[in-house]
Structures are given as C-alpha cells and as structure tokens.
Amino acid sequence: MKRSFFTGLICSLIVFCVSAQERSVPTYLDDSKPLEQRVEDALSRMTLEEKVAMVHAQSKFSSAGCSRLGIPEIWMSDGPNGIRPELMWDSFKAVGWTNDSCTAFPALTCLAATFDPQLAMEYGIAIGAEARYRKKDILLGPGVNIYRTPLNGRNFEYMGEDPYLASQMVVPYIQGVQQNGVAACLKHFALNNQERWRHNINVEVSDRALYEIYLPAFKAGVQEGDVWAVMGAYNLFRGQHCCHHDLLLNQILRNEWGFEGVVVSDWGGVYDTDESARNGLDIEMGTWSDGLSYGRAFAYDDYFLARPFLKKIESGELPLQLLDDKVRRVLRLVFRTNMDRNRPWGSFATEAHADISRRIAEQGIVLLKNETPLFPVPVGKYNRILVVGENATKSLTVGGGSSELKVKKEVSPLEGLIDKYGEETIYYTSGYTSEPQKYNADSLMQEALNLAKSADVVIYIGGLNKNPFQDSEAHDRKAFDLPYGQNDLIESLLGVNKNTGVVIISGNGIAMPWIDQVPAIIQSWYLGSQAGNALANVISGEVNPSGKLPFSIPKKLNDNGANSFGPSVYPGDSINVYYKEDILVGYRWFDTKKIEPQFPFGFGLSYTTFNYGKLITENKEYSKSDVIRLSCSISNNGQNDGAETLQIYSSQQHPSLPRPLKELKAFQKVFLKVGETKTVSFSIPVEDLAFFDDEKHEWVVEPDRFTLSVATSSADIRSSVRIKVIE
Structure with a gap:
C-alpha cells in the first residue's frame, strides 16, 4: 500500500x-x-x-x-x-x-x-x-x-x-x-x-x-x-x-x-x-x-x-x-534596472570609494596664485602653522538642498592638516562665523589676528558654504563678495602676517579685493568625505595640484556677460529673463569683448613647470568629412612630478555669423615625471568646427581658414597652426 x-x-x-x-x-x-x-x-x-x-x-x-x-x-x-x-x-x-x-x-x-x-x-x-x-x-x-x-x-x-x-x-x-x-x-x-x-x-x-x-x-x-x-x-x-x-x-x-x-x-x-x-x-x-x-x-x-x-x-x-x-x-x-537579474550587487561606503573620492578631490583642486612660493608647505618646515576660518571645521556635506548627505566619515580640512603636520604644529581659530547670533564677530577676528602675529605661516580656509543664499538649491547668492566679513578678515590677517595663504572653498567664483596683497590662493571645492586629506596632501606637496578652472572668475560681477546688461538679463523681473549675452558665455564673453578676467577658464598652476613644444598638424587643408590630426610635445622641466592639461581652441577667420574669438575643441591631461617629455595627439572632426545656423536649423562648417591653438588656459596660447576647410 x-x-x-x-x-x-x-x-x-x-x-x-x-x-x-x-x-x-x-x-x-x-x-x-x-x-x-x-x-x-x-x-x-x-x-x-x-x-x-x-x-x-x-x-x-x-x-x-x-x-x-x-x-x-x-x-x-x-x-x-x-x-x-x-x-x-x-x-x-x-x-x-x-x-x-x-x-x-x-x-x-x-x-x-x-x-x-x-x-x-x-x-x-x-x-x-x-x-x-x-x-x-x-x-x-x-x-x-x-x-x-x-x-x-x-x-x-x-x-x-x-x-x-x-x-x-x-x-x-x-x-x-x-x-x-x-x-x-x-x-x-x-x-x-x-x-x-x-x-x-x-x-x-x-x-x-x-x-x-x-x-x-x-x-x-x-x-x-x-x-x-x-x-x-x-x-x-x-x-x-x-x-x-x-x-x-x-x-x-x-x-x-x-x-x-x-x-x-x-x-x-x-x-x-x-x-x-x-x-x-x-x-x-x-x-x-x-x-x-x-x-x-x-x-x-x-x-x-x-x-x-x-x-x-x-x-x-x-x-x-x-x-x-x-x-x-x-x-x-x-x-x-531592477528586472535585470545579472546586474551587480553594488557596494557602499567602502575604503575603495573613499580612495576614489580623495583622488578626484586632489586632482580637482586648483592653485590660482603662488608667489614666493608659499605653497607647498612641507611637513617639518614650520613650527607653528595657524589655520583660520570656519570652513576648516564646518561640515560641507550637509545643507545645499537635495544634494545634502549623511556621510559615514567626513574629514574636515583641520583634521586633515592636523593628521599631516601634527597637533603640536597646527593651531586653529575660526576668525569669522556664519552664525553671528551665536558668536561675536569682532572677538573672533581679534583672536585670529593675535594668533597670526606669532605664526610662521597662516592658512586661511574660508569661502562660501551650503547655507541659503550661498551655494544652495532654491536660492541664488545675493552678492559676489565673500560673506560674513571675510574680506576684512583676510586683509587684516595680511596686515599682521604677510605669510598668509588663502584657500577658498566654494562652487562659485568670488570677488578678491585682496588679491594683490595675498601671496598664494587655492580654489578648493566641496570635496566630500576626504576633503581634509585631499587638501592637506596638496598643501603639503605630497600631491602636485593639477586642477583647472571649469569657469572664468571675473574681477567684478558686471564684467560677467549675464551680469553686464542689467536685471532683465539676470535675474529677470520674476516673469521673464532674457539671455542677451547669447552665445558669449564665460570665456567666450571675456575673449570677444576683450575684458580681462581675474582668472580665465582652464587656468591652474602647478608646483612644477611645463614646456610646450610647437603644435603640429598633418595637413593644411581638410574637407568637411575629414578628421584633423594634431600633436604637441610637452616636457616637465621643473622640480616635481605633475600633470598638465593641454587645451585645444579653434577660431574661424571670416564666419558669416558672429562667432566667439575661440572655442574649446579638445583637451588632454598628461602626467609627467621630472625631466620627462611626451607627445600628445589630438583628433578633431572637421564637423566639430561648425556653428549652428538658426535660419537653416542645422550645423554648418563653412569653407574658411581656421586657427587651432594649444593653450594652458583660455587666455594663454602657447602655439598655433592655421588650416583651411575646403568644399
């Protein structure tokens, strides 16, 4: 049974x-x-x-x-x-x-x-x-x-x-x-x-x-x-x-x-x-x-x-x-996505991700000015380094709107510098506050000035933050100047200690009325979890800065195209805003209008120096279906290993419609050891030289002469070649 x-x-x-x-x-x-x-x-x-x-x-x-x-x-x-x-x-x-x-x-x-x-x-x-x-x-x-x-x-x-x-x-x-x-x-x-x-x-x-x-x-x-x-x-x-x-x-x-x-x-x-x-x-x-x-x-x-x-x-x-x-x-x-059974499982807040975050931060930091030179500050060079500025300790992963984060670990600039130089070397005071209702601004400034007098070097870490009307969703900035009395503080610090370097943390350009007095400036950004370690590595010279500005910084606000016409062009009248600067945005505006920016697009210094060779092209005539082949040698003839970004700009001699003086068409970042020379090659399709003809509603490459230039920024051409585009 x-x-x-x-x-x-x-x-x-x-x-x-x-x-x-x-x-x-x-x-x-x-x-x-x-x-x-x-x-x-x-x-x-x-x-x-x-x-x-x-x-x-x-x-x-x-x-x-x-x-x-x-x-x-x-x-x-x-x-x-x-x-x-x-x-x-x-x-x-x-x-x-x-x-x-x-x-x-x-x-x-x-x-x-x-x-x-x-x-x-x-x-x-x-x-x-x-x-x-x-x-x-x-x-x-x-x-x-x-x-x-x-x-x-x-x-x-x-x-x-x-x-x-x-x-x-x-x-x-x-x-x-x-x-x-x-x-x-x-x-x-x-x-x-x-x-x-x-x-x-x-x-x-x-x-x-x-x-x-x-x-x-x-x-x-x-x-x-x-x-x-x-x-x-x-x-x-x-x-x-x-x-x-x-x-x-x-x-x-x-x-x-x-x-x-x-x-x-x-x-x-x-x-x-x-x-x-x-x-x-x-x-x-x-x-x-x-x-x-x-x-x-x-x-x-x-x-x-x-x-x-x-x-x-x-x-x-x-x-x-x-x-x-x-x-x-x-x-x-x-x-x-969620019905793909073969997709990876992912990983979260790992050491590998922290390492990637740090490397991106290091490569993006921009050295804007460096007389003397003040930077780098090697470990052991000074006995007393004073760090001034609220941004040295303020969490900058919170605030700002929808990009606000809760992080596993955020290394502040002060923490990174203490870890690099030691507690016996680093001294800190905020100098200013974004919360004046809690602290007395005059007392904070006076304490910073008193400490700066006896410091070997002062590293000022300020800028903007993620508060409303700074770098923040739902609010635009109200002014081009630094907030919280920072300009007065920086000028006062320079008055008692000329050996002062300024680090600006922001996602925007700022006015720099003290630029002629300060010997060194670093443009930092919101650098994430490893902000302090990345910044300390650059300041100490362990990492050679190689970042380039992704935007132009004007000397004054109304030098910028969108801010030069009046409120109808920015911010508008609450109903309409008219983009009267048209295609002349950023360096296109500064170049074409012959206005000198404080710092141009693509600009960034290094702790080493680079020597550019001549820009070379295979041919001098190209049809519209061709690819332009360019090459340029570059050498590191300084004292430190480092990286440089070669930028290729084009300009048209006789366009039928107005065009900017020049436009970025290629770039390449190259890492070079001391004494090393590399040849860098670029391929630019001729069709990339086109402009948009709004009457024809199509991209047009006109038969004409074009100048192609290799540059270290939009304002610093090193070598050029001329080509002809034929029918």
Missing part, C-alpha cells in the same frame, strides 16, 4: 515538472528575449489602471510597479555626489536609519576641474555601486546646466561654463553609473541657470545659444552616454514649462536625438494634465495636488498624470497611445 502511494506521488511530481517545463515563461519575464518584445508583452497584459499607476509617484521617491505581474516599483535617490539618506514615505524627513551613511564624492564642479574623463568614469562606477547597494533604480544626476552667472546657487552641482568640457565629462560619468544597472538621470533639461524664481521664470534665448551652449552636454549624455533617464527643469522656456515642453522633449530630445528613455519631472514641476500627457513627460514626481511645492499629503492619486489622466483617457479626451508610449519607456527602464 505504501509503495503504491509513493509510486503514485513520484509519478505525479514527474508529470507536474514536465508540464511546468512545457508551459512557456511569459515573454516579459524571459531576459533572453529582445528588450522590445518583453516591453510589448508586459504592456499587453496590463490594465488601464495599472498603466496609469506607473506614470506618477506613489511616494516621495518612488513610482509604482505592477505587483500582479511581478514588475517592481522604481526607487530614486538624489545625487549627484552621494546617495541621500533614506526618507519617509510622504515626507522629505530622514527615516533615521543607522545603515544609510554614504560616501560623499566631490561636487561635480570639482570633477569638471580635473579635466579627466577617466576619473569621471571611476566616479560614476563608484556612486552607481552605492546607489545599487541601497536598492535605488534611478540616480537623480548628473547635472550639466551651464555656469551662466557666479550668483547661481546651484552651480556647484554642475560642470562649468563650457559645453564641450561638460560633454566630455558627463558621458563617462553616465556610463559608469549605468554599469551597475542603475539609471543615471541627466538634469535639469533645460536652461535651469538660476535658482531665483526657478518655478516661474520664463527663459528667452536664441536658437543659436540654445544649441551651441545650453544643449550640447545633454545631447552628448543622450547620444554618447546612452543615458536611461532625463529630468525636466522647473523653469519655463518660451512660455512653456520645461517638464512638459513640446520643443524640448518631443522635438529635440526624442525626434532629433532619438532618446528612448524616461523623462522624469522635477519635484513639483508639473502644471497641466494635457500638456504633460502630450509633451513628453513619462513619470510625474513630487507635485502634490496643486502643482506647487507644498500641498495635501498623500495626494498621489490626484497628480496630473494620475486620476485626471485616467479620466481623460476613459472619456476619449486623450488617446490611449499617449499612455502606452509612456509605459513602454518606463518598462524599458525597469528591464534595464
């Missing part, structure tokens, strides 16, 4: 297993099938309600999946320089976990200052691994909005003033992130160049400036980086909100560039159901129910792409095809 029972059971199991094998796995679950087949199969199985649920938020940082079909929800995290702490379901308040302390990587201004695409790749891989470990499917970054004015509070999140530099740095960052099965989300598309009135300011700009200055980094991220997500901007452009903008999202992003990924709204950036349905938005985030930044809690079903969208489809006011296209793009992202 027992034998018969077990025999029957075994037979039943065999039949069941055979039947299970014969049953086909649904196409959408079979990752051996082509992506588009999986998308169409999943779409065909979903109800109307399930589809609508996937195109709007279900919590502050997630959108719904389809649990009936086993399709996961999508989870997002702010970036772009670290993974934000876990937040409440319906609040921006932190949950309070003890296992979500991340690595803070340097802000993207610092990454751009490295001029090193390989470091951008390492950055992307590392931050993508941290996002993956935290089970995030979209990293809300990187940002590539162009540095138009030094007053923009969010410049520190972006990659500088030059579209070519930003394009070259953003592509490897995106590729690195997405190697982890995490979507990068390129933001903020487009023209989000100020924080003041950001929800309602309407940008008016020419097609030439749009295509030549403000779009190239986005285009590179889409076409070369194959980014999986793009975030719309808060502002309006030509009267329409950018999160549901027909020209930007439908015509340019999708039709011209072929973008197949997901468009995510910025939080609270959606204002209309019909426009968001028709004009390219795929996932609506953070709107509440009134299209503003504050509203009724748990209002997700009342979003413009939620119940109102569903009703319009059911009534026939909007076609089902619009919804299906959005869901297709969402499914495409899902299959690339």
